[in-house]
Amino acid sequence: MIKMVDLHKQDGCIRNDIDKAIADAVDECAFIKGTEVGTFEAELAHYVNAKYCISCGNGTDAITLALMAVGLRPGDEVIVPAFSFVAAAEAVALLGGKPVFADIDPRTFNIDCESVERVVSKRTKAIIPVHLFGQPCNMTGLMKIASNTGIVLIEDNAQSLGAKCIFPDGSKQFAGTVGTIGCTSFFPSKILGCYGDGGAVFTDSRELAEKIKALASHGQSIKYRHEYIGLNSRLDTVQAAVLRVKLPHVDKWIFHRRRAAANYNDMLSDLEMIGLPHEDSVGIHVYHQYTLTVPEDDRDKLRRRLLENGIESMVYYSEALHTQPAYSGVCSYDKEMLNAVRLPASVLSLPIYGNISDIDQEVIVDTIRKFYKHN
Numbered sequence: 483m484i485k486m487v488d489l490h491k492q493d494g495c496i497r498n499d500i501d502k503a504i505a506d507a508v509d510e511c512a513f514i515k516g517t518e519v520g521t522f523e524a525e526l527a528h529y530v531n532a533k534y535c536i537s538c539g540n541g542t543d544a545i546t547l548a549l550m551a552v553g554l555r556p557g558d559e560v561i562v563p564a565f566s567f568v569a570a571a572e573a574v575a576l577l578g579g580k581p582v583f584a585d586i587d588p589r590t591f592n593i594d595c596e597s598v599e600r601v602v603s604k605r606t607k608a609i610i611p612v613h614l615f616g617q618p619c620n621m622t623g624l625m626k627i628a629s630n631t632g633i634v635l636i637e638d639n640a641q642s643l644g645a646k647c648i649f650p651d652g653s654k655q656f657a658g659t660v661g662t663i664g665c666t667s668f669f670p671s672k673i674l675g676c677y678g679d680g681g682a683v684f685t686d687s688r689e690l691a692e693k694i695k696a697l698a699s700h701g702q703s704i705k706y707r708h709e710y711i712g713l714n715s716r717l718d719t720v721q722a723a724v725l726r727v728k729l730p731h732v733d734k735w736i737f738h739r740r741r742a743a744a745n746y747n748d749m750l751s752d753l754e755m756i757g758l759p760h761e762d763s764v765g766i767h768v769y770h771q772y773t774l775t776v777p778e779d780d781r782d783k784l785r786r787r788l789l790e791n792g793i794e795s796m797v798y799y800s801e802a803l804h805t806q807p808a809y810s811g812v813c814s815y816d817k818e819m820l821n822a823v824r825l826p827a828s829v830l831s832l833p834i835y836g837n838i839s840d841i842d843q844e845v846i847v848d849t850i851r852k853f854y855k856h857n
């Protein structure tokens with residue numbers, strides 16, 4: 483079976499280091515708040531060039547903590563993309579805020595600035611751009627919308643650790659460090675994944691960093707002195723130890739993912755019915771997912787054909803968020819929404835990870851070409 487993400491293959495060459503790091507953490511016996519946690523936070527902050535990195539229990543908590551830190555109040559509106567993983571909208575709604583769904587750009591699958599402009603209101607507290615599939619959003623455009631309005635930009639960078647935003651003057655900055663707060667996830671299949679759940683928040687503001695740290699620890703900055711109503715959300719020591727081993731390999735894996743995407747592009751480029759991923763000039767794509775668009779009538783048949791040939795594929799995402807049962811009653815959305823409604827029927831993500839072999843890619847492409855009777 484060719485899997486979407488094969489961690490045996492990706493992490494194989496560092497398996498001994500990981501095993502040793504886990505054993506050392508177990509020996510240390512400080513399963514919560516062990517030394518590895520603080521060290522990893524410092525190393526990750528250094529990697530993305532953020533002043534502060536606060537680890538937490540998972541990527542969804544990271545977004546929740548960010549919204550709590552900026553003081554989201556019941557009734558506040560937060561603009562989120564309608565075509566995405568649910569976490570950002572969920573965090574908003576759980577805190578009593580109102581998710582306001584914007585449409586996406588059909589080429590990048592990222593939040594569309596024009597749609598954001600249509601739904602901005604006096605009640606907009608924040609915008610959560612999601613850097614989807616590994617590709618940064620148009621942060622310049624979003625910063626322009628947010629400027630002088632008091633609207634906070636909170637980046638959902640769960641899928642794009644290591645990606646860079648490119649600004650009009652040519653300068654670059656890591657995705658997740660451009661907005662006021664950035665959030666990421668260490669879910670095992672992410673660009674930097676641990677062996678369980680984990681997440682982190684980035685910010686350059688000391689004040690916000692201290693508040694987020696307290697919020698993640700029952701709202702206390704001093705033991706048993708509760709400044710805020712907080713969460714219990716932490717990265718455990720064993721996960722931090724695993725992540726410390728994996729972090730130095732992230733750039734290599736990203737290089738490999740980008741090369742694999744270029745391979746797919748080369749081998750599929752003459753199939754006219756298939757839409758290849760589009761790389762936008764506003765960022766450097768790290769290919770958390772390699773996502774095609776195929777004709778709606780073919781999509782599920784192609785998926786089945788791939789599976790019959792031992793190849794996994796996935797549909798990210800099969801339905802827009804504003805029509806989902808839990809959200810349709812509590813949200814509002816851009817009434818001109820077009821792409822977020824249409825694309826769920828035609829997207830198809832192929833296996834990609836930081837070590838996928840050329841041979842596996844050839845088998846996958848061969849199966850797709852035979853499906854379309856191109857050899």
Ligand SMILES: *Cc1c(COP(=O)(O)O)cnc(C)c1O
Binds near residue numbers: 667669680
């Ligand atoms: C994975 C993911 C999250 C949530 O991360 P968890 O660690 O699973 O809570 C949030 N947003 C996006 C876009 C994701 O892909």
